[in-house]
Amino acid sequence: MCAMKAHKAPNSARRNEQSRQAILTATRELIAEVGYAKVTIEAIASRAGVGKQTIYRWWPSKGFVVLESFVALIETEEGAVELPDTGDIEADLKLVMRETMEEFATPAFEAPIRALNTEIINDPALAEAYNEKLAAPTDEVMRARLRSARHAGQLSPDADLDLMAEMLYGPLYQRWLLRSGPLTPEFADGLVEAVLRAFGPRA
Amino acid sequence: MCAMKAHKAPNSARRNEQSRQAILTATRELIAEVGYAKVTIEAIASRAGVGKQTIYRWWPSKGFVVLESFVALIETEEGAVELPDTGDIEADLKLVMRETMEEFATPAFEAPIRALNTEIINDPALAEAYNEKLAAPTDEVMRARLRSARHAGQLSPDADLDLMAEMLYGPLYQRWLLRSGPLTPEFADGLVEAVLRAFGPRA
Numbered sequence: 158m159c160a161m162k163a164h165k166a167p168n169s170a171r172r173n174e175q176s177r178q179a180i181l182t183a184t185r186e187l188i189a190e191v192g193y194a195k196v197t198i199e200a201i202a203s204r205a206g207v208g209k210q211t212i213y214r215w216w217p218s219k220g221f222v223v224l225e226s227f228v229a230l231i232e233t234e235e236g237a238v239e240l241p242d243t244g245d246i247e248a249d250l251k252l253v254m255r256e257t258m259e260e261f262a263t264p265a266f267e268a269p270i271r272a273l274n275t276e277i278i279n280d281p282a283l284a285e286a287y288n289e290k291l292a293a294p295t296d297e298v299m300r301a302r303l304r305s306a307r308h309a310g311q312l313s314p315d316a317d318l319d320l321m322a323e324m325l326y327g328p329l330y331q332r333w334l335l336r337s338g339p340l341t342p343e344f345a346d347g348l349v350e351a352v353l354r355a356f357g358p359r360a
Numbered sequence: 361m362c363a364m365k366a367h368k369a370p371n372s373a374r375r376n377e378q379s380r381q382a383i384l385t386a387t388r389e390l391i392a393e394v395g396y397a398k399v400t401i402e403a404i405a406s407r408a409g410v411g412k413q414t415i416y417r418w419w420p421s422k423g424f425v426v427l428e429s430f431v432a433l434i435e436t437e438e439g440a441v442e443l444p445d446t447g448d449i450e451a452d453l454k455l456v457m458r459e460t461m462e463e464f465a466t467p468a469f470e471a472p473i474r475a476l477n478t479e480i481i482n483d484p485a486l487a488e489a490y491n492e493k494l495a496a497p498t499d500e501v502m503r504a505r506l507r508s509a510r511h512a513g514q515l516s517p518d519a520d521l522d523l524m525a526e527m528l529y530g531p532l533y534q535r536w537l538l539r540s541g542p543l544t545p546e547f548a549d550g551l552v553e554a555v556l557r558a559f560g561p562r563a
Binding site: 336356 | 477478481526539
């Protein structure tokens with residue numbers, strides 16, 4: 158009995174992990190194929206070969222499954238979770254902001270993230286999960302690069318790195334979400350230059 | 361015949377304007393009473409005493425009626441469309457940003473604007489109307505105050521006032537929409553101080 162249990166647990170864990178990955182992959186595929194709005198829990202379950210109840214046991218709603226499917230993507234692309242550090246904070250930030258803007262302008266990325274944002278706005282629990290699982294790791298990567306720049310004397314010793322990150326991403330997010338202006342390299346560069354004037358070493 | 365027409369036109373215009381105001385008032389009242397999501401065109405028409413077709417003749421969807429109902433509110437509060445100008449740009453911006461944050465934290469304001477944002481994100485035509493009718497006038501009021509500060513030598517002569525406005529409002533908008541941090545007076549002040557370091561006169 159004891160041996161059986163010991164034997165069974167790993168198999169069960171492995172099966173769970175396989176089901177989890179199948180669900181997350183199915184979610185991303187379906188979003189790409191039919192668009193976020195038309196993706197249903199039924200369709201995800203059917204494609205992943207699991208029961209609907211399996212999905213509902215692990216996630217409270219579609220928004221949470223979608224969030225997790227993006228988090229899983231970032232976790233597998235481990236190379237992507239560090240910012241370039243050439244020693245030149247201005248060049249590095251301009252590169253990162255230009256790349257981020259290009260990514261936001263890519264339809265395959267844009268559509269699901271826009272849809273996810275729609276749900277986040279009206280669901281505080283989903284917003285909390287988003288901030289914890291997607292935004293916080295991204296912000297931490299940015300802060301690590303900013304700490305390195307501060308250490309190198311390229312930022313003021315008392316620079317508020319949290320505020321700095323928000324001032325880089327906030328205007329980009331607003332422009333993208335409200336389509337209030339184009340996401341151009343000039344916008345990226347202007348934003349980086351202004352933020353560096355605000356937080357650079359005092360003359 | 362001619363006289364009748366001349367007589368009829370003003371009456372018709374007046375009736376139209378009365379219907380329009382009744383619709384916009386009914387929209388705001390219903391949002392306050394039942395919440396944005398539950399407001400229907402039927403309910404608005406019924407409360408305003410007009411036919412559904414009248415509403416659909418003037419606006420393509422609920423989002424546009426709601427947007428117009430907010431625009432109308434701003435247009436009647438004429439005193440609110442100018443920023444304070446005490447001659448001290450830092451003090452004035454801090455006051456404005458603190459007040460804006462308080463407004464965003466007020467449930468009666470927050471709920472409908474949050475719901476409206478949800479629709480704007482997925483509707484480029486509504487986003488365009490929002491940017492033109494609500495955001496552009498607000499931005500212009502901000503830019504007018506910034507121009508006055510630049511003229512007074514409190515900003516650098518080449519300060520990019522559009523970017524400056526985006527750097528003030530973007531981080532606030534992001535925090536509010538994603539609930540990623542509290543909207544505190546300290547946040548308002550830190551944001552204003554950083555933006556003024558970026559765009560203030562060069563030493």
